[in-house]
Amino acid sequence: MLLDPDARGQAGSTAEAIGIENVSMSFQGRQGPVEALRGINLTIPQNRFISIVGRSGCGKSTLLRIISGLIPQSAGTIRVMGRSTQDYQKEKKFGFVFQEASLFPWKTARDNVRLPLDVIGIGTPAERAARADDLLRLTRLEGFADHYPAQLSGGMRQRVSIARALSYEPEILLMDEPFGALDEFTRREMHDELIRIWQTRPVTVVFVTHSLSEALYLSDAIVVMAPRPGRIKAVVPVAHPRLADPDMRHHPDVIAQTRDLERLIHEQ
Numbered sequence: 462m463l464l465d466p467d468a469r470g471q472a473g474s475t476a477e478a479i480g481i482e483n484v485s486m487s488f489q490g491r492q493g494p495v496e497a498l499r500g501i502n503l504t505i506p507q508n509r510f511i512s513i514v515g516r517s518g519c520g521k522s523t524l525l526r527i528i529s530g531l532i533p534q535s536a537g538t539i540r541v542m543g544r545s546t547q548d549y550q551k552e553k554k555f556g557f558v559f560q561e562a563s564l565f566p567w568k569t570a571r572d573n574v575r576l577p578l579d580v581i582g583i584g585t586p587a588e589r590a591a592r593a594d595d596l597l598r599l600t601r602l603e604g605f606a607d608h609y610p611a612q613l614s615g616g617m618r619q620r621v622s623i624a625r626a627l628s629y630e631p632e633i634l635l636m637d638e639p640f641g642a643l644d645e646f647t648r649r650e651m652h653d654e655l656i657r658i659w660q661t662r663p664v665t666v667v668f669v670t671h672s673l674s675e676a677l678y679l680s681d682a683i684v685v686m687a688p689r690p691g692r693i694k695a696v697v698p699v700a701h702p703r704l705a706d707p708d709m710r711h712h713p714d715v716i717a718q719t720r721d722l723e724r725l726i727h728e729q
């Protein structure tokens with residue numbers, strides 16, 4: 462399925478960021494093989510914000526992990542910026558943000574953010590510290606650079622992991638329920654932060670969530686998956702203008718679209 466290139470979002474590029482062709486994935490489970498994904502076809506244009514929703518076990522995380530090259534698919538091909546995931550990763554890196562911030566507790570916020578740069582060896586130590594401070598400013602954590610994760614709130618820790626994921630300027634940001642552990646208020650704050658960051662720096666975002674309102678608020682288009690075997694049921698463009706009004710969440714069109722998505726997810 463090709464996402465509508467005119468879907469809401471940043472103007473411009475219709476060039477492909479991620480091309481998924483006929484991808485299937487089977488795991489060896491205790492009671493035999495588990496068909497986690499079957500026949501996935503999806504083209505994600507550059508700099509779009511795409512969410513993946515669907516019932517538990519429909520293969521959302523598996524698809525994200527395959528895109529990132531963390532696990533190889535059983536069949537089919539994945540192109541990332543025109544190359545295989547493996548070739549792509551030789552030069553570029555994916556930004557990855559998980560539900561748990563997974564920061565190193567003994568490192569400060571700044572040192573957590575600069576860690577990928579230290580590992581890859583980009584720039585001088587002073588340049589890496591300066592880049593980390595820039596990203597902490599971008600994620601509104603200036604003043605907290607010397608704090609340790611235990612001294613930060615859940616939302617702040619997740620901001621540090623977003624800053625860290627952005628540290629090597631990825632073209633593609635993969636997010637697996639990044640705000641799932643946050644309370645509703647912090648979660649909404651993070652939505653606005655994420656959109657602000659996404660509008661500041663062009664990046665293709667693939668965002669896995671269980672929350673339809675979150676998907677509708679953030680995305681240009683929503684990929685609805687179905688389980689057993691995991692497959693794409695529909696790709697739904699999001700029509701309302703992003704962030705025109707935070708009260709958009711209560712707009713009758715948004716409520717109607719949420720209901721339609723719920724129906725799509727739950728019908729067999």
Ligand SMILES: Nc1ncnc2c1ncn2[C@@H]1O[C@H](COP(=O)(O)OP(=O)(O)OP(=O)(O)O)[C@@H](O)[C@H]1O
Binds near residue numbers: 495520
């Ligand atoms: N490493 C693994 N070994 C065996 N089976 C696996 C493995 N990883 C995932 N699966 C199975 O593949 C299917 C898809 O799992 P996946 O975690 O991708 O679903 P999901 O949609 O992300 O679920 P959730 O919404 O609950 O996080 C499930 O049936 C799961 O049990």
